[in-house]
Amino acid sequence: MNSGDTAWVLIASALVLLMTIPGLAFFYGGLVRRKNVLSILMQCFIIVCVISLQWVLFGYSLAFGPDFHGIIGTLEWAGLAGVGAAPNSNYAATIPHSVFMIFQAMFAIITPALIIGAYAERVKFPAFLLFTLLWATFVYDPLAHWVWGTGGWLKSLGGLDFAGGIVVHVSSGISALVLALLLGKRVGYNSKPIRPHNLPFTVLGAALLWFGWFGFNAGSALAADGLAANAFVTTNTATAAAGLTWALIEWWHNGTPTILGVATGAVAGLVAVTPACGFVNPMNALFIGIIVALVCYTAVAVIKGKLGYDDSLDAFGVHGVGGTVGTIATGLFAEKAVNAAGADGLLFGNLHQFGVQCLMLVVTIAFAAIMTFIIFKIVDAVIGMRVEEKNEIIGLDLTQQSEAAYTVIE
Amino acid sequence: MNSGDTAWVLIASALVLLMTIPGLAFFYGGLVRRKNVLSILMQCFIIVCVISLQWVLFGYSLAFGPDFHGIIGTLEWAGLAGVGAAPNSNYAATIPHSVFMIFQAMFAIITPALIIGAYAERVKFPAFLLFTLLWATFVYDPLAHWVWGTGGWLKSLGGLDFAGGIVVHVSSGISALVLALLLGKRVGYNSKPIRPHNLPFTVLGAALLWFGWFGFNAGSALAADGLAANAFVTTNTATAAAGLTWALIEWWHNGTPTILGVATGAVAGLVAVTPACGFVNPMNALFIGIIVALVCYTAVAVIKGKLGYDDSLDAFGVHGVGGTVGTIATGLFAEKAVNAAGADGLLFGNLHQFGVQCLMLVVTIAFAAIMTFIIFKIVDAVIGMRVEEKNEIIGLDLTQQSEAAYTVIE
Amino acid sequence: MNSGDTAWVLIASALVLLMTIPGLAFFYGGLVRRKNVLSILMQCFIIVCVISLQWVLFGYSLAFGPDFHGIIGTLEWAGLAGVGAAPNSNYAATIPHSVFMIFQAMFAIITPALIIGAYAERVKFPAFLLFTLLWATFVYDPLAHWVWGTGGWLKSLGGLDFAGGIVVHVSSGISALVLALLLGKRVGYNSKPIRPHNLPFTVLGAALLWFGWFGFNAGSALAADGLAANAFVTTNTATAAAGLTWALIEWWHNGTPTILGVATGAVAGLVAVTPACGFVNPMNALFIGIIVALVCYTAVAVIKGKLGYDDSLDAFGVHGVGGTVGTIATGLFAEKAVNAAGADGLLFGNLHQFGVQCLMLVVTIAFAAIMTFIIFKIVDAVIGMRVEEKNEIIGLDLTQQSEAAYTVIE
Amino acid sequence: MKLVIAIIQPHKLDAVKRELEAVEVNLMTVANVLGQGRQKGVTEIYRGAKEAGGLLNKVRLDIAVNEAFVEPTIAAITKGAHTGSVGDGKIFVVELAECVRISSGERGGAAIG
Amino acid sequence: MKLVIAIIQPHKLDAVKRELEAVEVNLMTVANVLGQGRQKGVTEIYRGAKEAGGLLNKVRLDIAVNEAFVEPTIAAITKGAHTGSVGDGKIFVVELAECVRISSGERGGAAIG
Amino acid sequence: MKLVIAIIQPHKLDAVKRELEAVEVNLMTVANVLGQGRQKGVTEIYRGAKEAGGLLNKVRLDIAVNEAFVEPTIAAITKGAHTGSVGDGKIFVVELAECVRISSGERGGAAIG
Numbered sequence A, B, C: 001m002n003s004g005d006t007a008w009v010l011i012a013s014a015l016v017l018l019m020t021i022p023g024l025a026f027f028y029g030g031l032v033r034r035k036n037v038l039s040i041l042m043q044c045f046i047i048v049c050v051i052s053l054q055w056v057l058f059g060y061s062l063a064f065g066p067d068f069h070g071i072i073g074t075l076e077w078a079g080l081a082g083v084g085a086a087p088n089s090n091y092a093a094t095i096p097h098s099v100f101m102i103f104q105a106m107f108a109i110i111t112p113a114l115i116i117g118a119y120a121e122r123v124k125f126p127a128f129l130l131f132t133l134l135w136a137t138f139v140y141d142p143l144a145h146w147v148w149g150t151g152g153w154l155k156s157l158g159g160l161d162f163a164g165g166i167v168v169h170v171s172s173g174i175s176a177l178v179l180a181l182l183l184g185k186r187v188g189y190n191s192k193p194i195r196p197h198n199l200p201f202t203v204l205g206a207a208l209l210w211f212g213w214f215g216f217n218a219g220s221a222l223a224a225d226g227l228a229a230n231a232f233v234t235t236n237t238a239t240a241a242a243g244l245t246w247a248l249i250e251w252w253h254n255g256t257p258t259i260l261g262v263a264t265g266a267v268a269g270l271v272a273v274t275p276a277c278g279f280v281n282p283m284n285a286l287f288i289g290i291i292v293a294l295v296c297y298t299a300v301a302v303i304k305g306k307l308g309y310d311d312s313l314d315a316f317g318v319h320g321v322g323g324t325v326g327t328i329a330t331g332l333f334a335e336k337a338v339n340a341a342g343a344d345g346l347l348f349g350n351l352h353q354f355g356v357q358c359l360m361l362v363v364t365i366a367f368a369a370i371m372t373f374i375i376f377k378i379v380d381a382v383i384g385m386r387v388e389e390k391n392e393i394i395g396l397d398l399t400q401q402s403e404a405a406y407t408v409i410e
Numbered sequence D, E, F: 001m002k003l004v005i006a007i008i009q010p011h012k013l014d015a016v017k018r019e020l021e022a023v024e025v026n027l028m029t030v031a032n033v034l035g036q037g038r039q040k041g042v043t044e045i046y047r048g049a050k051e052a053g054g055l056l057n058k059v060r061l062d063i064a065v066n067e068a069f070v071e072p073t074i075a076a077i078t079k080g081a082h083t084g085s086v087g088d089g090k091i092f093v094v095e096l097a098e099c100v101r102i103s104s105g106e107r108g109g110a111a112i113g
């Protein structure tokens, strides 16, 4: 066991928690209307509570527990049985097993929270809660097993996903799209843009996401070493490149760059570099940043408008699309010179790896889309996913939570 | 000396600072009215300044310095004499003594800041300042010595308080109750609920508290090892359980769960697991979280209303009650299997430990209550604790600080 | 290589990023008017993007690359060529070279961001962007080389600047003054104080700055050791002393202490202790805190008003003046007993060191002032630095970015 | 000249503005207000303390018009804001004694539009 | 019909609402305003720059009533808001030419309540 | 008695207050409002979605004065707020039927000042 590695993964775990609350909560919370901000904060907060418990009770075991035919972990580690101070060398030989477990818990938490962006401002709280629990159990946990679990079938095929481009972003982003389509548009959508009620909150969230993402990506090295350093540097570089590129596109396209654009671009950069950060070098990370900004901008500001679905806060446009870009980019730019435990990508002559990445992508998209569809239908039948129009107009804060975010008169 | 342990306790120290500012400051600041938010931020900020200096000048020496008959430290280490890079193996053998000192400084800072919740919106700033300085010196420092100082009498009896359930939470919570009773209610209290002016700020604060608390609890292992890992996992689990439980109680009791409820529950969970986190296993931490939510909810939402005292932001209801639950729970659930340096609790057959925990509790409650009463009376005589009614109505920001938090017209 | 040191400098790097966004962004953002808050957030955010790229592409090489006659680094390390996992023992023998590089990147980012305080609420976005890029390249990079680069001429003379009092604060602060003078006052300045639109944001920023500064200062030890511990403790002590002193001066001078005062004082303390933190002992840090509060208060609340220049958010008054105090104080209070690799200061009998510090100061002031003047003139000629009066009145958010920070009616 | 004051539901503001434009009423002043009307507010709960039926968010429009525009203005607001249920709002009309355009100093009916 | 406009201290709002209810005036529109009156504002200080006596927070009530309710409304507001010291506020009464309930199209006195 | 309602540019508030003081009009109520006038709003863009010309920030002054002060008040506001370009704002004057000072119960012209 190594105290430096342990210190790093402990703080990285805390950083990933910070990404969800307050990071993502404020990023999303600032984007909605005043009457719905608490609903976003509530959804993020309760996800942290619910998935933390789901994870220690059985989720971790499903995802990382002893393999069952490559498709799921068994329940042997349910309730953290056997998950203690001794390292598990399959996952991380130099830190306590429980540290690896809690680091992964934070990933399991943020993933369903990302989906909130798609159904913001119009779901019933109980329906959201049930959906989230089912999704975490039947989408996230299996997928994490396939890609990261010892014995997982995609891992066995050699799929590369350093910190969750597939497991976290593509899975949540695709599910977000399916939900947005199934739920329909918000009342009043299209008549004119629904404006962010507090952009400073959104910037606060974006900045905390950037900060916390160092834990997410560089923490995924599971050690404080040169690989962590590479992940840290590539993360920062891709993010900076994507944020700046987004601003430049806007400048050219609309006449002014916006802070919402830069923040959105930065998050897209973070997403895209996630699967790649431990496999590519910083200069290629810079290219990934530029590419993802171009692609996501097109998705969010051009295509979404044309297709007309209401992905309220662009969970699909940023995480789904960005994760896809990153997964493919990993198949292009990965090099063994950066990470001997990785693989070379297409640009380094390895077509096979590129194929594996594409396969992973297709599998994940199909799996997440189908499962989300099924879970939606179940929850919709049992509880009803969408709030009544009257309540949507009054706002979710008052109608789902009996609270108001701000006082007007005191 | 161990660089990994040092890195961990350094960052943990920074995290505990973050708990007070901006964590607690925003948690409390969002709950008060618009006209008083700066007074809360000011109180938190100036406490950081004042206690940082008190601590290096003499507080640390009183609390952790060479023992005088088990009741107080001598002033030998005043001005940090002899507190440098060399480890002090009584406290932490693998990190510089000055790191242990600064980590403890952050605990000494947050404790009086917790009390703010009880007297919010109605104290004079100079009175608050004097009260805080006296309280830190005559309540916190002795108590820290008794429970944590080498030679401290409660420590010698075998009392367990991993990260400050007694020293930090019970002490401040009881003092809060005494103050609330002595100060009386705010103008207008009872006619209708005094609404939080900015719940997103409160959620921001709660999230930062959760984040920072990993430093507080897992940092208290004073090393980046399996014990820190256990404290980290139990902290997260108890907090999640308490947050969720609070939501469920509200749901059942009032018809809707609220984000303020979840945040409050989470803080209660953090409080309760504090003394226990390095002695209990994660599944028992989960129980502690459930229990503390039940008890604190009853205290805050049922009993307080009946008794009618005005604990403005529930400093007693959350920290006093939650710390009590945690201290007793430690006596129940502690096990040597988790921490060989600890003890077994009642559930593991050790009635003695349970008795010691209860003794510690009684001693702390009595000591904190009496001392707070005395200090209040002194400060009230010298300066007057409560602002004039006119100033209370205008608000503390304008009358105590000549500032307004937000512009209305620009 | 040492994993504990690596963990510490990795997290310290993240902390320094946090200082710029959201720390400084909110510190400054809260101080401006509602109509300009996004412009501040945008400037901070885009600086992070632009300088991150500038740094990896060529800035790092200019500043820290192989020396060219003591005045600049060559472009040998451009594009991070040769900057990888292997440590560079000239800079930090126990951590990957890329970790040192990214830690320094965060310093290069925050320095031009500090200048924002001087020209807030009145510059054109494109002009700001060009200015920043030129300033980083022609002021920051050379200066960093002189003071910190292997072979840099001021370093060779023995100049002490532990964490950037000269390189970061004096350089940006002086440039801020020059810009404030060249740009002229904001429309409406002087008729009455321009009030902070959201002081809680400013407090949030100040608290995050304090938190992140532990990474800035203690991270500059480049190891998790006793020196880092000393820097951590001196940082906290000087900051606390300066915050409290500022409050006391205000109390005596104006009748009430303010939270804006305490926060400003704390930042001044952080600035002043920056060059000194690894060379002085905690008690002398306490004195430095008191001194800087006295000097900066005079500069900001007395002298600025008399001279009448419009340093919107006191970038000069806090960073320029505070950095100067710190640089001189280092020449006074430094002692080899604290850091054998440092030097003794005047109070320890070493007049020479005091002279070197003053020389560094004069050189930096002259260099930064002249270069800023030149760059301003160029940018002003090419783009025009200042927005039209009409746009200044409407606000930069709407006119430079086509965004509004907050919705009014939804 | 009359000053037409309308209190409407916030989410109807755009529709009302569209209807007003249709009758060539383009100038107006808008403010956030809170309303207490026949529509019941929603109960709020803070740590168990309940506050029944608080005030509801409304938008207030102040529109100064010449006599000929009074009825078209009322009709346009009604058309845009109407749903037929409680809470739709009210329109108040007040006599206007004078109107001044600051930029030109014009007065009366000429200054209104 | 009259429109009663009252400017009161914010912390008196609840008391005023209670008194209005007692005289069966239940409908009103409330807004945040700032007042400059005989009551002096509090000096504010930002980094040493002083601003003497800024504007004070006040609450504005707009209450449309039929003639018979005018005096009871004034009396109720006065009762709820009165402390006898500077800053209590003012009540302004304006003639109301018309009143329309949007949901039903009712006009005049019938639409007010 | 008249109620003078002025809608002005926010950054002109101080100048207007100075001019009003000069004619001894010291009491007023101020509110934030949004204006739609001849002045065009600025286009806003959020993730590519454009909203042309939104509402602009304005400040509303409500000043109750006795007859003799009506014209001086209008003149003072005009002087303080005038730039001569679109967007300067408007002044509306309404007949005031009654005025009550809550603290003293005074009525009419005596209560106004």
Ligand SMILES: Nc1ncnc2c1ncn2[C@@H]1O[C@H](COP(=O)(O)OP(=O)(O)O)[C@@H](O)[C@H]1O
Residues within 6 Å of the ligand: D007, D034, D035, D036, D037, D038, D039, D056, D058, D085, D086, D087, D088, D089, D090, E027, E028, E029, E030, E062, E063, E064, E065, E101, E102, E103, E112, E113
């Ligand atoms: N008599 C009144 N005086 C002042 N404002 C009123 C009055 N009646 C209604 N309002 C305003 O109009 C809003 C809508 O009134 P409400 O009674 O809910 O609508 P409706 O009459 O269309 O059912 C109220 O919230 C209030 O702001």
Ligand SMILES: Nc1ncnc2c1ncn2[C@@H]1O[C@H](COP(=O)(O)OP(=O)(O)O)[C@@H](O)[C@H]1O
Residues within 6 Å of the ligand: E007, E034, E035, E036, E037, E038, E039, E056, E058, E085, E086, E087, E088, E089, E090, F027, F028, F029, F030, F062, F063, F064, F065, F101, F102, F103, F112, F113
């Ligand atoms: N003539 C007036 N015109 C407009 N508003 C007024 C006028 N007089 C008073 N007010 C409003 O009433 C509030 C209370 O006025 P103030 O003179 O302080 O109270 P009082 O007359 O009860 O002592 C002021 O803050 C202002 O908002």
Ligand SMILES: Nc1ncnc2c1ncn2[C@@H]1O[C@H](COP(=O)(O)OP(=O)(O)O)[C@@H](O)[C@H]1O
Residues within 6 Å of the ligand: D027, D028, D029, D030, D062, D063, D064, D065, D101, D102, D103, D112, D113, F007, F034, F035, F036, F037, F038, F039, F056, F058, F085, F086, F087, F088, F089, F090
């Ligand atoms: N007829 C009106 N009714 C209500 N408010 C008006 C009217 N005309 C102008 N306003 C208010 O005055 C503000 C200034 O109007 P604008 O037409 O831009 O100014 P100006 O007439 O001085 O060019 C508007 O934003 C609006 O708030």
